Amino acid sequence: MQTEAVDIQLYLTEKSRLVEKLLDEFIPPSTEHPVSLHEAMRYSVMAGGKRIRPILALAAFEYCGSENLRNDRAIEYTMAALEMIHTYSLIHDDLPCMDDDDLRRGQPTCHKKFGEAAAVLAGDALHDIAFALMARTGSIDVVLELANAIGTFGMIGGQIADVEAEGRDVTKNEIIKIHNWKTGSLIRSSVRIGAILANADKATLYSLSAFGENIGLAFQIIDDILDIEGKPELLGKKVGSDSLKRKATYPGVVGLKQARIDADRLIDEAINNLNSFGDNMLKHIALYIGRREK
Amino acid sequence: MQTEAVDIQLYLTEKSRLVEKLLDEFIPPSTEHPVSLHEAMRYSVMAGGKRIRPILALAAFEYCGSENLRNDRAIEYTMAALEMIHTYSLIHDDLPCMDDDDLRRGQPTCHKKFGEAAAVLAGDALHDIAFALMARTGSIDVVLELANAIGTFGMIGGQIADVEAEGRDVTKNEIIKIHNWKTGSLIRSSVRIGAILANADKATLYSLSAFGENIGLAFQIIDDILDIEGKPELLGKKVGSDSLKRKATYPGVVGLKQARIDADRLIDEAINNLNSFGDNMLKHIALYIGRREK
Numbered sequence: 001m002q003t004e005a006v007d008i009q010l011y012l013t014e015k016s017r018l019v020e021k022l023l024d025e026f027i028p029p030s031t032e033h034p035v036s037l038h039e040a041m042r043y044s045v046m047a048g049g050k051r052i053r054p055i056l057a058l059a060a061f062e063y064c065g066s067e068n069l070r071n072d073r074a075i076e077y078t079m080a081a082l083e084m085i086h087t088y089s090l091i092h093d094d095l096p097c098m099d100d101d102d103l104r105r106g107q108p109t110c111h112k113k114f115g116e117a118a119a120v121l122a123g124d125a126l127h128d129i130a131f132a133l134m135a136r137t138g139s140i141d142v143v144l145e146l147a148n149a150i151g152t153f154g155m156i157g158g159q160i161a162d163v164e165a166e167g168r169d170v171t172k173n174e175i176i177k178i179h180n181w182k183t184g185s186l187i188r189s190s191v192r193i194g195a196i197l198a199n200a201d202k203a204t205l206y207s208l209s210a211f212g213e214n215i216g217l218a219f220q221i222i223d224d225i226l227d228i229e230g231k232p233e234l235l236g237k238k239v240g241s242d243s244l245k246r247k248a249t250y251p252g253v254v255g256l257k258q259a260r261i262d263a264d265r266l267i268d269e270a271i272n273n274l275n276s277f278g279d280n281m282l283k284h285i286a287l288y289i290g291r292r293e294k
Numbered sequence: 295m296q297t298e299a300v301d302i303q304l305y306l307t308e309k310s311r312l313v314e315k316l317l318d319e320f321i322p323p324s325t326e327h328p329v330s331l332h333e334a335m336r337y338s339v340m341a342g343g344k345r346i347r348p349i350l351a352l353a354a355f356e357y358c359g360s361e362n363l364r365n366d367r368a369i370e371y372t373m374a375a376l377e378m379i380h381t382y383s384l385i386h387d388d389l390p391c392m393d394d395d396d397l398r399r400g401q402p403t404c405h406k407k408f409g410e411a412a413a414v415l416a417g418d419a420l421h422d423i424a425f426a427l428m429a430r431t432g433s434i435d436v437v438l439e440l441a442n443a444i445g446t447f448g449m450i451g452g453q454i455a456d457v458e459a460e461g462r463d464v465t466k467n468e469i470i471k472i473h474n475w476k477t478g479s480l481i482r483s484s485v486r487i488g489a490i491l492a493n494a495d496k497a498t499l500y501s502l503s504a505f506g507e508n509i510g511l512a513f514q515i516i517d518d519i520l521d522i523e524g525k526p527e528l529l530g531k532k533v534g535s536d537s538l539k540r541k542a543t544y545p546g547v548v549g550l551k552q553a554r555i556d557a558d559r560l561i562d563e564a565i566n567n568l569n570s571f572g573d574n575m576l577k578h579i580a581l582y583i584g585r586r587e588k
Contacts, residue, residue, distance in 0.1 A: 034458075037446055037450070098411050121453055121454050129446075131425045132438060144429040147425045157328045163411050
């Protein structure tokens with residue numbers, strides 16, 4: 001058991017910078033043709049954000065012993081790839097035919113800045129480069145893990161279910177399924193990818209999958225909560241947009257108070273999924289997700 | 295040297311059916327949630343088409359000896375994946391913010407039939423499943439090969455260059471680069487993927503890459519020619535749409551007569567790239583591409 005205090009904020013800041021360094025390395029410079037496309041991709045990935053998915057992959061990799069015999073940059077490739085996948089999903093989500101958002105992290109969304117054609121293609125290109133990076137790990141398992149997490153039974157399935165649920169009443173089971181697919185599956189997969197690269201044993205992979213699922217759902221419930229009672233200056237966007245668009249949200253189904261209780265319970269469960277009793281970064285990231293304000 | 299006559303039309307018909315069988319196997323049934331998404335994906339991949347990319351992969355695989363020790367379904371996975379990638383690119387190309395096409399192969403385009411949100415996501419999902427299938431081959435090399443062929447220095451780069459070239463004059467070098475990126479890179483890669491899976495030696499892979507590049511450019515030049523003098527009833531779409539949209543085309547730059555001469559020359563060169571002097575399916579596919587009317 002470690003005894004020194006963990007400075008989670010410092011860890012998150014340092015690792016965010018690492019993620020940004022990697023994104024800069026793996027996306028072609030905007031001086032290269034096609035210039036407009038590389039610019040649009042860089043604009044969107046560099047717009048900030050918590051970089052929570054790649055940081056989770058790294059923390060899971062470290063939790064499992066950081067051993068990758070095949071390729072010593074493997075975890076870095078996956079970190080960049082996971083953030084690219086997240087960004088691609090945001091760019092396509094923001095399109096006029098989907099959520100029709102003008103602002104993201106306080107800046108014009110990709111299609112507002114570069115036009116819709118460039119935004120569709122910038123998302124496609126990030127999706128594509130992410131798979132090139134996953135392949136560069138040398139591990140077929142992580143390529144498959146990612147592909148399954150973001151397909152029609154995962155992230156993309158959640159996105160269409162989310163669009164289709166707009167304006168109608170949903171049950172608690174439905175909203176949990178939408179959130180698990182749309183947000184939970186990529187978060188869970190980020191944790192699993194770190195563990196797979198570190199050659200985690202089956203039991204550890206199993207418990208970390210449960211950990212990832214719990215924090216993934218908590219993350220999206222808190223997102224919904226912040227859209228109601230968050231601070232716009234911290235979020236970089238207006239609040240209340242879910243309600244305006246009559247989106248299906250977790251607090252919309254169970255109420256704000258119960259949503260907060262459920263999120264806290266999920267974070268507790270996630271921490272119980274960890275085998276290690278002492279301090280570790282996964283635990284602190286879970287706690288951070290539980291109390292995040294942006 | 296084989297002496298029996300080759301029935302290329304029979305080969306293409308039989309292999310098209312195989313591709314359709316594989317697509318049906320690897321795309322979730324439209325009874326599964328999310329229903330609308332699976333329906334949109336199936337609608338677009340099952341709309342017909344020549345299936346030329348997967349057939350090229352298979353023919354290259356056979357040309358190189360059809361030996362894959364790792365996985366006896368590997369070539370089938372890549373065949374389905376290549377057709378899914380092609381279909382994803384068509385769905386996104388047809389969107390109102392890109393080419394804004396209402397008809398594809400005589401049917402309403404995906405967004406006309408299912409709406410834009412479903413079309414964007416159906417394309418995304420096909421893109422994603424394609425990588426899952428590539429991973430199931432067990433070969434990191436083919437995952438990387440595909441990812442590189444369809445990225446910003448390949449298919450997607452060609453698509454944005456194509457959109458950006460609309461309405462302005464381009465040089466011959468520019469249009470060759472756009473065509474090589476937009477169409478050529480996936481066709482070249484289809485040939486290479488078949489060869490890689492069959493463990494082709496370096497020299498063969500090199501000559502087949504040149505073969506693929508030549509037929510890829512010829513294919514797109516002929517596409518441009520058919521948009522001018524093709525038969526709408528064979529093409530399943532109106533002709534003249536490139537000119538209407540002031541798209542950059544090869545005959546638009548060099549003239550219709552020279553375009554035909556150049557396409558024929560590329561087909562000849564492609565056949566010269568093949569080491570095998572006798573009959574083989576790659577040669578017959580090249581000849582078919584040279585004389586195609588749809």
